[in-house]
Amino acid sequence: MSLVMKPVRRKLDTRNGRVDLSHGSGGRAMAHLIADIFHDAFDNDWLRRNDDQASLDAQDGRLVMTTDGYVVSPLFFPGGDIGSLSVHGTINDIAMAGATPKYLSASFIIEEGFALGDLKRIAQSMGDASRAAGVPIVAGDTKVVERGKADGVFISTAGVGVLPDGLSLSSDKARPGDAVLISGSMGDHGVAIMSRRENLEFGVELLSDSAALHGLTAAMVGAAGGALRVMRDPTRGGLAAALNEIAHQSNVGFSIAEESVPVKPQVAAACEFLGLDPLYVANEGKLMAICAPEAADVLLDAMRAHPLGLEAALIGHVVEDERNFVEMTTRFGGGRIVDWLSGEQLPRIC
Amino acid sequence: MKYVDEYRDPELAKGVAATIAAEVDAARGYRFMEFCGGHTHAISRYGVEDMLPRNVAMIHGPGCPVCVLPVGRIDDAIRLASDPRVTLCTYADLMRVPASRGASLLKARAAGADIRMVYSTLDALRIAEAEPEREVVFLAIGFETTTPPTALAIKQAKAKALRNFSVFCNHVLTPVAMRAILAGESDEATALDGIVGPAHVSTVIGARPYEFVANEYGKPVVISGFEPLDVMQSILMLVRQINEGRCAVENQYVRAVTRDGNARAQREMDEVFELQESFEWRGLGMVPYSALRLAEAFAAFDAEKRFGIHTVAAADNPACECGAILRGAKKPTDCRLFGTLCSPETPMGSCMVSSEGSCAAHYAYGRFRDRSRARMERAAS
């Protein structure tokens, strides 16, 4: 029997400890960080193998792939954090194609000095989101950069999914006459974020709507697969950006009724306060769908039957318009266009 | 939201629109200027112009402090912010206003200047207290609505002996600006028939200061609340005055505006500020006694004195029609640059940057108007 001396492996001090440059060096410290924080939170067969890659089974159907970067500030906000946001967002990108998300990967760029406790919280939140969605995080990477070179932590993700044959959604498929539907209230996420930002503090009971939408999209594809033209999650730039993008891609216009767009009263009030328009505020758990007009009712029913689509609404139609304007009848009765957002939506003073 | 939603009721809107349509004299046109940028924005955002008869035209006035701030002053602000000791606090609206040589506060920030967007002077004071090693300068702009808050901030700074706080003052005055517009009217065709008076400014200065418009220039004024129904009611009141040959200052915003205004706010302004002999306005040129500077007693908090600022007048792009547009003499579509070289992404002048500027409002909300009007008329028939 040989006596093998093994150094006592102390658990990471996630209460008071901080990330330092050794955690990114590729040595033992990094291995411990990955084990105690990431593997602990994401636990699955692939990660347990500790390979530099994950081997995945071939899939039936076409592959869909996406990549995303998450730099949200603040890192923790009402209703989520950068971790859960990254899982939901990546899943949603896949889901918008009508595909089933299968695997995720996540790479972390961590600033020297970042609290291990916070890193653990973020990792746990990602693990929880991934498990709840049924989409495992199968590969990852960690880098540590000097203090001041990253705003706490940045997360970069990739996602892979499978698209059944026969389904082909795309931004250039909207046609005049098509119906425009959204899955629920607009502006929740952006306002939840702004409620925590410096200089714009106000107490509002509002949670980010961050959520994985693949269950909802699966129900929608099941109900109206062939009639679906485009699905899009209105993140940065809000519903207005999504509509304008599709208008240009499909070379059409839109006619929307403002009063049919659901907006929570607190979101409306907060936007009022800040001089913002909810149509331009980010959403992270909502989608917009364009479908053939005859399928609108069926699709709406399917959406409303799903917990993430309870407030789904028909908000307008695609029209012919070579200027690609998104025209809207305001709640008040008059008309206006909903143009692209220019720059950051900055609050007005007067 | 109480005191907000009721004034946005679409049913009432239809009714008031019908009444305006019934009462206008089809044989004449009505040209009303809404002076205040907030009104310009409300009108565009709610599509109020769609609800007015064709012979009522709304001319967008210069009541947009971002729009009238001359390029030279923004250049000064950028220069100030580029001083490594300085933390420049500004309202967000100013960030993208184009200055000389394509510069802007936003670009300066990207290049490393410490520029912070604040919602209120209170935030700037807080920063000064929290960061005593920084020279905190508040970029003060605005008409009489933002002036009392700036006055209070300066007094607070004095009371707390905050040595690292100062104000770069660009506050301007509404009645003087109105007079400049009216006095500058030379063309019958572009002459105004009446003015929709500002909402928030009037809560501070009251209704009295507009009486000269009716008495000396013979044009009616109706002070209007912010909400679209307020604006429509005010337009109706103006139409009635003209039809009945009356000419007075009427107050539609009675729930917040009195004849004398807010005495306390006026006292604060009088204490902290004094009139500047002359100030350059973008679009209106030099207007005497139209702007404020810090009074002697508060000179220590005057950023211009502290940093030795000497403003150099800078010219606008020669093709830029912001000046004429601010005076109400031209429309955005009359400007050669509109929609081509000048757009919200690449603004050439301030009318396009501020969401209350005529050009931005028209670009973002109104470019479709002619076609939409036709569609609404078809739908109604």
Added chain:
Amino acid sequence: MTELLGDGMARIDMGGVSKAISVALVENVAVGDFVVVHVGYALSKIDAEEAERTLALLREAASMETP
């Protein structure tokens, strides 16, 4: 106005959003009052009676018969 905070500040609620603002420019504000707010300062109180009167005038204007 939901709460007076002392030192010239007060908490207001607008449709569920609450924020601390300065009331140094208005006299005699009390909990329950409605105010016009701009850049973090209350500028004036809203007179409930006058507000009602304005709405009444609006309703009247909206219901006039076409002559």
